[in-house]
Structure formats: C-alpha cells, structure tokens
Amino acid sequence: MPGIGPRTAQRLALHLLRQPEQKIHDFSNALLNARNQVGQCQKCFHLSAEEQCEICRDSKRQKSLLCVVADSRDLLALERTREFKGFYHVLGGLISPMDGVGPEMLNITSLIKRVDQEKTAEVILALTPSVEGDTTSLYLAKLLKPFTTVTRIAYGLPVGSELEYADEVTLSRALEGRRAMD
Numbered sequence: 001m002p003g004i005g006p007r008t009a010q011r012l013a014l015h016l017l018r019q020p021e022q023k024i025h026d027f028s029n030a031l032l033n034a035r036n037q038v039g040q041c042q043k044c045f046h047l048s049a050e051e052q053c054e055i056c057r058d059s060k061r062q063k064s065l066l067c068v069v070a071d072s073r074d075l076l077a078l079e080r081t082r083e084f085k086g087f088y089h090v091l092g093g094l095i096s097p098m099d100g101v102g103p104e105m106l107n108i109t110s111l112i113k114r115v116d117q118e119k120t121a122e123v124i125l126a127l128t129p130s131v132e133g134d135t136t137s138l139y140l141a142k143l144l145k146p147f148t149t150v151t152r153i154a155y156g157l158p159v160g161s162e163l164e165y166a167d168e169v170t171l172s173r174a175l176e177g178r179r180a181m182d
Helices: 006-017 021-037 072-081 108-118 131-144 168-176
Strands: 065-069 087-090 122-125 149-152
Touching (some): 065 072, 065 108, 072 087, 087 108, 108 131, 122 131, 131 149
Parallel strands (some): 065 087, 065 122, 122 149
C-alpha cells in the first residue's frame, strides 16, 4: 500500500494475525462497505458517499473561488491548512503523455463548464510542481483565461529547510514566488 514501508507492513500483518477471526471479518466488511459506498461528488469529483460532498454542500464557502487539484489527497492537504474558503475541482490526475494520460481522460470539460456557468471570479491551480503539473497548469490556464482570472499557488522552500540542500527548481520557484516584506 502507498506510504507503508516493509517494516510497517510487517507490524500491521502481525497485528492482524493476532486478532480474533470476528474482528478480521468485521474489518474486511468495513473495507468492502467503504469501497462500495464511497464514490465521487458529482460536482467536484472529490470522494463522497453522497451525490455531493460536504464541501460542495457548504453554503458558507466563497462561491467565486475555485481551487483545482489533481486528486483528493491534494484537496485534503489544502483543507488541513484551514486557509482556503472556496470550492474545489478534482481533475483525477495530471496530463502525462509518457503515461498515456491525455486531457480527455481528466475532468477538464466539466471544469470549463463549471467555471462558465458559476461565473467563477478566480481559479487557483494547485498542481504539483513537476513536468506533468506544469503542463497541466499551462493547458488549463489557456482554456480558462477567456472565462476568469487564473492564478497558481506559489512554490518554494519548506519551513526549516536549508538552502544548500534545495534543488535548483525549488530555489527558482522560491525566487519567482517572492513577495514584499511588510
């Protein structure tokens, strides 16, 4: 499983093997139920057990702001900051010709329709700073500019990191995303 190394996997397996059979049965049923009940929000494509996710149903959010992310993990990471008060749109990946992923395979058509219909004032592109993320951002910016303002989140150095250990792309992005000091 992603994010689980060999030692953690071994600890989990040993823990499960020590559990009573009923607990394992309940656990496997819970996993199957989650798999069968959780789908995608029909509006933003985030994970949801209902037609629309909690975020899309939240009337307190700013309707004029839309943040575009590659997948639900990115959305959840942004939500943890508690800084963004708008809505989201999950693409379902990034354009990657090397992996056979073209724009037609992502939730881009629905994004364009949504921005146009909802009269979105700003679309924030929060995509990974990679070749695929940059390609997808440039593609989306070109499509969205006739409808709205398009911005991209700044990239730079993580807090607590040392300049000498940062790669060139990260340092370049940090310089590009600089802002005036108050």
